[in-house]
Amino acid sequence: MDIFLQQLANGLTIGSMFALIALGYTMVYGVMKLINFAHGDLVAASAFVGLFIFTNLFGSGTSIFIAIAVFLLTAVVIAICGVFLERVAYRPLRTAPRLSAVVSALGASMVIQNGIMLLWGPQLKIFPDLIPQVYWDLGGVVISLIQVLIMAFSLILMIALYIFIEKTKMGTAIRASSIDQDAARLMGINVNNIIVTIFVIGTSLGAVGGLFIGLYYKGITFNMGWQYGLNAFIAAIIGGIGNIPGAMLGGMLLGLFNAFIAGYVSSTWADAFTFTLLIVILIFRPTGILGERVAEKV
Amino acid sequence: MLRKKALFMSLLSFSLIAGTVNAEDVLKVGVQAPITGSYANEGQGIDNATRLMAEQINAKGGVLGQKIEVITCDDEGTAMKAAICAKDLVNKGVKMVIGSYTSTCAEAAQATYFRAGVLQTSDGTSDTLTEHGYWTFFRNSFPNSAEATFVAKYFLTEKKYQRIAILSDFSSYADGLATAVEKAVKNAGGNIVAREKIKAGSQNFTPILTRLKSKKPDVIFSAGYYSDGGLIRAQMKALGIKADFVGGDANDNPDFVKLAGTAAEGAYIINVPTPELLPYDLAKDFLKAYQTKYNMMPPSIWTLLNVDGMRAFVHAMETNKDLDTKKAADFLHTLKDFPGITGSISFAPDGNRVGSGYMAYQIQKDGSYKIMFK
Numbered sequence: 001m002d003i004f005l006q007q008l009a010n011g012l013t014i015g016s017m018f019a020l021i022a023l024g025y026t027m028v029y030g031v032m033k034l035i036n037f038a039h040g041d042l043v044a045a046s047a048f049v050g051l052f053i054f055t056n057l058f059g060s061g062t063s064i065f066i067a068i069a070v071f072l073l074t075a076v077v078i079a080i081c082g083v084f085l086e087r088v089a090y091r092p093l094r095t096a097p098r099l100s101a102v103v104s105a106l107g108a109s110m111v112i113q114n115g116i117m118l119l120w121g122p123q124l125k126i127f128p129d130l131i132p133q134v135y136w137d138l139g140g141v142v143i144s145l146i147q148v149l150i151m152a153f154s155l156i157l158m159i160a161l162y163i164f165i166e167k168t169k170m171g172t173a174i175r176a177s178s179i180d181q182d183a184a185r186l187m188g189i190n191v192n193n194i195i196v197t198i199f200v201i202g203t204s205l206g207a208v209g210g211l212f213i214g215l216y217y218k219g220i221t222f223n224m225g226w227q228y229g230l231n232a233f234i235a236a237i238i239g240g241i242g243n244i245p246g247a248m249l250g251g252m253l254l255g256l257f258n259a260f261i262a263g264y265v266s267s268t269w270a271d272a273f274t275f276t277l278l279i280v281i282l283i284f285r286p287t288g289i290l291g292e293r294v295a296e297k298v
Numbered sequence: 299m300l301r302k303k304a305l306f307m308s309l310l311s312f313s314l315i316a317g318t319v320n321a322e323d324v325l326k327v328g329v330q331a332p333i334t335g336s337y338a339n340e341g342q343g344i345d346n347a348t349r350l351m352a353e354q355i356n357a358k359g360g361v362l363g364q365k366i367e368v369i370t371c372d373d374e375g376t377a378m379k380a381a382i383c384a385k386d387l388v389n390k391g392v393k394m395v396i397g398s399y400t401s402t403c404a405e406a407a408q409a410t411y412f413r414a415g416v417l418q419t420s421d422g423t424s425d426t427l428t429e430h431g432y433w434t435f436f437r438n439s440f441p442n443s444a445e446a447t448f449v450a451k452y453f454l455t456e457k458k459y460q461r462i463a464i465l466s467d468f469s470s471y472a473d474g475l476a477t478a479v480e481k482a483v484k485n486a487g488g489n490i491v492a493r494e495k496i497k498a499g500s501q502n503f504t505p506i507l508t509r510l511k512s513k514k515p516d517v518i519f520s521a522g523y524y525s526d527g528g529l530i531r532a533q534m535k536a537l538g539i540k541a542d543f544v545g546g547d548a549n550d551n552p553d554f555v556k557l558a559g560t561a562a563e564g565a566y567i568i569n570v571p572t573p574e575l576l577p578y579d580l581a582k583d584f585l586k587a588y589q590t591k592y593n594m595m596p597p598s599i600w601t602l603l604n605v606d607g608m609r610a611f612v613h614a615m616e617t618n619k620d621l622d623t624k625k626a627a628d629f630l631h632t633l634k635d636f637p638g639i640t641g642s643i644s645f646a647p648d649g650n651r652v653g654s655g656y657m658a659y660q661i662q663k664d665g666s667y668k669i670m671f672k
Binding site: 003006007010011013014117121122123124126129133135137142144213217218219221224227258259260261262263264267268270271 | 333334335336338339468494495496497499500501502503504505506508509511512525528529532535536537538553556557559560
């Protein structure tokens with residue numbers, strides 16, 4: 001039983017990170033019908049930016065204020081990168097065929113990945129212990145402070161996002177733009193602003209996810225964005241791409257699925273099972289678990 | 299037909315002349331190493347040390363009057379890039395290749411060097427490296443099977459572990475070492491409770507470690523590389539696994555301690571002596587020169603083992619008074635007790651380095667090593 005609970009804790013931790021990153025994919029897709037392949041690399045970049053900010057502005061020392069400052073500054077830097085990315089790589093192609101935008105996204109992904117390599121080098125970088133290493137043993141199940149923080153903050157951010165999307169005027173505008181951009185424009189919604197907002201929120205959440213990866217696993221490499229991006233992307237599809245609660249659910253499910261497959265079946269086959277799950281879900285529910293079946297616009 | 303033959307002959311003679319003219323200029327030495335990627339600091343160490351050794355040899359007038367020119371190719375630690383590097387270095391006309399760091403990369407490049415008659419020396423410890431019968435390949439470290447015998451002895455007679463778990467990734471080296479250790483422990487009557495494989499670089503090892511925890515091992519032997527080993531050690535602590543951690547030789551890297559953080563203390567690592575523990579004058583002089591030139595210590599013993607391979611090659615050519623690689627290989631296959639930086643060098647006819655000097659270290663609180671068993 002304690003093994004089961006331990007795997008549950010492991011799965012929820014990694015699932016929270018997947019969910020945070022998946023939100024970036026799903027929000028951009030919801031409004032722009034575009035898979036932002038560069039998102040995973042922005043996540044990787046955020047880990048490096050966070051490390052840079054920490055070592056250059058704060059040197060050492062681990063207080064809660066420094067941790068908060070690093071998170072905020074990194075989120076701001078990455079959000080600026082996200083807005084810049086949209087302006088340069090996606091906006092000029094908004095009326096172009098959808099494939100052009102996808103190619104542009106793949107290109108942006110390579111530019112960011114190689115940019116990280118040029119700036120910080122190809123070596124493995126080690127993340128400092130920004131958060132103290134504290135462990136609690138709850139009758140055989142060991143949970144660390146960092147795991148609790150990751151789960152708690154991810155949950156808070158996701159609830160805040162949900163309230164923002166469902167209850168505020170801006171959120172209503174975002175939902176309207178995702179249903180029909182032209183109609184939204186006719187109703188006086190500035191769709192360009194909506195898209196910028198989407199990129200700011202999506203990349204900031206991704207930045208938090210990237211910092212969590214750095215804090216939890218400590219070793220960061222310039223090409224790690226691909227691995228996490230792929231998993232988060234699958235999570236977004238499983239939950240129903242374009243659907244915000246779907247991305248949260250998909251991330252958590254994928255994290256748990258990964259942990260249980262690796263823990264009870266074989267870690268060798270974890271990736272194969274992930275893709276099998278994706279295929280099975282797409283066969284039976286092509287729009288994902290929470291995705292709604294929308295009639296194709298003619 | 300005749301014209302074709304004549305053309306061919308003239309081309310051949312031309313290329314022969316061109317070859318000799320070139321050969322009189324410089325002796326080209328290739329370095330195939332992971333300059334970038336996860337194992338970058340090891341690869342850069344090999345490159346730095348080879349260049350330093352070339353400088354030292356050139357200062358003494360070179361090899362048979364020829365200056366050494368070092369050509370580096372970055373294999374990124376991947377088999378695909380290693381095969382490309384091999385072709386590239388052969389095309390550039392190298393006589394010998396130092397590297398690569400990983401067995402996988404050394405193995406992917408072996409056949410190309412063999413066909414071109416280029417000498418290759420690698421620290422790769424995978425037993426398969428010397429099983430292909432390539433006369434061009436010389437292992438400058440000791441094979442996995444030698445390490446496995448030591449590990450089995452250490453586990454069963456010194457530590458008396460009752461329940462042993464073994465982890466590895468899928469690389470030729472790690473999988474080979476894990477299999478060798480499994481065999482050696484079983485032959486010595488030890489009890490293996492688990493043998494699991496991880497995906498190198500996947501970072502999240504908690505699911506598999508949780509599963510290992512349920513098997514209650516006394517020790518987890520990690521046969522992979524330091525970039526995973528450090529994380530495995532840290533995540534073991536985080537999961538409250540009380541078992542000892544014993545890392546194979548590829549965990550011997552400063553980044554292991556950084557990745558594991560506070561959890562590094564108490565971890566064991568099996569390897570041949572670390573650079574600073576080498577008692578030989580040759581080693582002390584070379585380390586001093588390395589520190590003066592690069593302002594740091596070599597990342598690990600692998601750097602020095604590779605340089606020793608290069609020194610043996612140069613020694614063979616100088617003794618033969620001939621740069622021919624086949625003659626050098628014939629000489630090396632019977633080489634006995636040539637003084638090296640990492641101890642005396644002898645090769646077996648299959649290209650294996652003879653002997654073994656493994657030790658078990660424990661990492662101390664300040665990150666230094668303490669010898670526990672040898």
